[in-house]
Amino acid sequence: MELRSVIARLQALSKRLLWRILLTGGPRLAATASGLAGGTFLLDYTLRLPVGVRAVLLLLSLGLLGFVVVRHLAKPLMKKPSVDQLALMAEAANPDLKDQLISSIQLERDLETGRAVESPELIRATIADTAKQFGSRSFASSVSLAACRKPLILASVAVMFISGLAVSRPTEFGLWVQRQLLLQDTPWPRANTLVVTILDMQKYRPTVHDDGRRIVLHVPERTPLQVQVSEKNGKLPDEVELVTRPASDLDVEQRISMGRSQKNAFFQHIFPPLMRSIVFHAEGGDDDDGFPVYEIQVDQAPRVTRFWAAYDYPEYTGVQDRSLPDANISAPEGTRITMHFEVNMDLAEFALEFESVGEMKMPQRKAGENAYRYSFVVEGNDFYTHRLIGDNQVASADVPRYVITSEVDQAPRVTVEMPTSTGLFVTPNATIPLKGTAIDDYGVTEVGLRWGEDSKKLESGAIAFAGDDLIGAEIGARQIPFFHALDVKDFVLPARAEKDGSPAREARPMQVGDRFSFRYLAADNRRTASQPEPHRTFGDYEYQVQVLSTEELQRELAQRQVRLRDRILDISNLIDTRITDTQELVSDLNGGTDATVLQSRFWSIEQDQNRITIELQASARQFLRVYDGYLWNRLDEGALTEKMISQLLTAHRSGETDDSFKIYGDAVRQVGPLVDEAQIMGRLTVILKLLILTSAEQSPEARRRLSRASLVTTKEDRLEYLRGALEVQKLLRDNVLLLIEKLEAWEDYLDLIQGFKDLLELQKGVHDSIEKLTKKK
CATH class of the missing domain: 2.60.40.10 (Immunoglobulins)
Incomplete structure (x- = not known):
């Protein structure tokens, strides 16, 4: 095989091709994983995804990662390239080869298998030339790694981002791992907790x-x-x-x-x-x-479903027993209260808590018995509450606070009309008129007075008001008006032994120079178990009484009427002015002056007439004090004095009126036949009659007619009322002038009597001096 070295060099491209697959698929996988991690982190951190959503995201993420692995790693790695494919890759990357490499490899394969159709020598020559030409040539450039740069950079950035996140926020990243990868429900840290x-x-x-x-x-x-x-x-x-x-x-x-x-x-x-x-x-x-x-x-909580309180009132109130549903108790002191409670369930505990005595636990009841009762006597103000615990150990939701109000029986009191002064000057034969009203919340059982020489110890005597002294009421009533005639001659000073320089004294009636005090006393009907004795209360005022001689008392009374005549003279001048004003008003009204223009004058005259009435009544009251001094002290004893006293006693005890002018006016009319101006009481009675007539009858009548004249609308009616008022004013003026005359005569009489008394005292002084001189000789 001539091309063995060439083929070996081509096969070396497989390793380089493997690296390219790893350097492109691996970064893509890392970038995808980092993106998914960042995305799911952001989604879960911001949206707080529930575990179901996170589980779906995890499955989708795993699916996407699997897809990347298969597409960019598994499949490319499973495709192992042949020598021909490698040769084609080399020729594609090196166009200068001009298909020589792939052709030589295929011709050599055909030659070895005997399928060559060309001359074997020519084929071998071509193969030898190719082996010689490319035997030492490197084909590494045929598989470029430049395509790995972008995925590597992207993956590096993604990985660095995720790594930085994990380093900078390890707690959150760890929570993401637990929540997204391990699907735990550990919560994210929050901005708000x-x-x-x-x-x-x-x-x-x-x-x-x-x-x-x-x-x-x-x-x-x-x-x-x-x-x-x-x-x-x-x-x-x-x-x-x-x-x-x-x-x-x-x-x-x-x-x-x-x-x-x-x-x-x-x-x-x-x-x-x-x-x-x-x-x-x-x-x-x-x-x-x-x-x-x-x-x-x-x-279920225990609660009171029904409440009522039975009131057993003490006898002194006179109030009928009753029951009320109000938990706030208000009753007179001494009232027995029985509180009844009904609750909605069986209780383990029922406690009443009083502010004054603390907690009181109610006796335990049997199952089904849900009624409780507690009794006490009202003796003062208090607060109470109740606390309930059911048999289910649940306490009552409400802890109410109720009030116990003790209606304190107020001490009886005495309002006084007579005498009007706390300092009294009397003669041994005087009568002191006592008038007032004893008042109590529930009933007065006693009213009277205590008297004695020592104001701090009124032990000398007690006088109870009863019978005719009580005006239209009986003992036991809440208000008892009374009138009592206190005769000084009935007071007997108790005997005493010689003590602290004071001489011994036998019991005797009051005489000139004696002094004593008295105070009103009232008692109520209150009796309770804790306070069996009723209230006994003295009146607000203490009355100091000094017994004077007739002469001393007359001098005292003379000082009380100082300037009375001058005051009446001033009133007389006012009456004259009002008469003139009324006459002018009648004249203007007759002359056709518009009534609306005269209205202010009507009002002015009416007010001035009212002032006259006030001044006359004040003068009458001033004179009444003088008159009472003469009358009640019997400074001019006789039938007139006794008859007048009798009439006044009857009037006060009848209770028909409290108007002093009416009482004295009626009495004066009754004693009219007995009035003799030659006597002191006769003179005084005539003056009193004129004062009552002018102040209580004529002057008010004149004002009433003036007021009516200002209210009517027709001219004729106005004139009628004005003329009537003018007529009364003239009668008033005549009687006031007569009153001045009587007062002048009375003052002249007093001056004459005082002159005689001064002369007698002078003679007595001369007589005493002669006796002293005679004794010396």
Whole structure:
């Protein structure tokens, strides 16, 4: 074989061809694998693919890699080229061979097999020439490796990229291997990791399952659940949703957008009182894997289904016993309360907790007996609550707080109308009028007074008001108006032994120079087990009484009427002015002046007339104090004084009116026949009559007619009322002038009497001086 060396050189191309296959198919396989790795990494990292999708991707990737192996490695490697094919490859790469190489190889094969059709010598010569020409020639350039450059570069870049990813992010790359190649369900690290917090979670007996992926809570029914969602690293997403499902139907999904205020670093949602079990998880940002799942098991909770309280009122209230459904207790102190509870299930424990005494556990009941009762006496304000634990060990969802209000029986009190002053000057023969009202929440059982020489110890005597003293009421009523005539002569000072410089004294009536105090006293009907004694309360004021002689008291009363006549004179001038104004108004109205123009004048005259009434009534009250001083102290004893006192006592005890002007006016009319102006009480009664007539009758009547004149619309009616008012004003002026005259006469009388008294005192002083001189001689 002449061409043996040539054929050997051609066969050497097979190894080079093998390298070309490996250097093109291998990089293609590496590039494809790197591309698939990068693509699946990106898809899974961004989309968080579920395991099913990842399994499909893995199968597709393996299929694609298999295709590359078969197409670019297996098939090319399985095709082993023949010598002829190698020769053709060499001639294709070297056009200068001009088919000489393939022709010589085929001619030599024909020659050896005896199939040559040409001259053997010519064939051998051709073969020898070919062997000589190409025996030492290399055909390596016939199989170029340039085609390997691009796949190698692409594969290098891809491999470097994947290697760089694996080196720079080994955790993520390792997770990709676990998730994509091993098909594990290890989660990717997230930008957001939501943390769910349930307030007061520990009291719901949480249990953790599936390595923390499921958390079960047992809550009583009707429990409002407050859920807060924060972010592990503090990077809250823009929105967070709670995905909830009923535990009985997990296919029904509801999404609840959670709320968040700017100041809170968490989202929040409050489930309304739960009546059925639910399952929920939180989703927000890239935390959307649905874990952990919170399973809320709603258990039947014990609760009070019916409540009522039986009120057993103490006798002093006079209130009929009753039952009320209100758990807030309000009752008078001393009331026995029996609370009744009915619950919805058997209980392991029922505890009542009072703020004042602490926890009280109710006796255990048998199964099926769900009624409880507790009794106590109201003695003060308190709060209470009840805590229930069912036989399923579930506590009550509600812990209510109720109020116990003790309606404290207020101490009785006395409102006083008479006397109006706490400092009283009286004669030994005086009567002190006492008028007022004893008041209590439920009933007054006693009203009177305590008196004594020592204001700190009113132990000398007690006077109870009863019978005619009580006005339209009886002992036991909540309000008892009273009027009592306190006679000073009935006071008897108790005997005393000589002590601390004070001489001994036998029991005796009051006399000039004595002093004593008294206070009103009232008692109620309250009696309870803890406080069996009723309230006994003194009035707000203490009255100091000083016994004076007639002369001393008259001087005291004279000071109380200072400037009374001057005050009446000023009022008289006001009346004259109002009469003039009224006359001018009548004249203008007759002259045709528009009534609307005169309206302001109507109002002005009416207000001025009202001022006259106020001034007259103030003067009358001032004089009444003087009159009462003379009357009740009996400074001018006689039939008029006793009759007037009798009339006033009857009027006050009748309770028909509290108007002092009406009471005194009626009394003055009754004693009219006994009035004698030659006597002190006669003069005073006439003055009082004029004051009552002007202040309580005539001046108010004039104002009433002026007011009517301003309200009517017709001219004739206005004139009629104005003329009537003018007539009353003139009568008022006449009586006021008469009053001034009587006051002047009264003051002259007082001056005369005082002059005589001063003269008598002077004579007495001269007489005493003469006696002293006589004794010295």
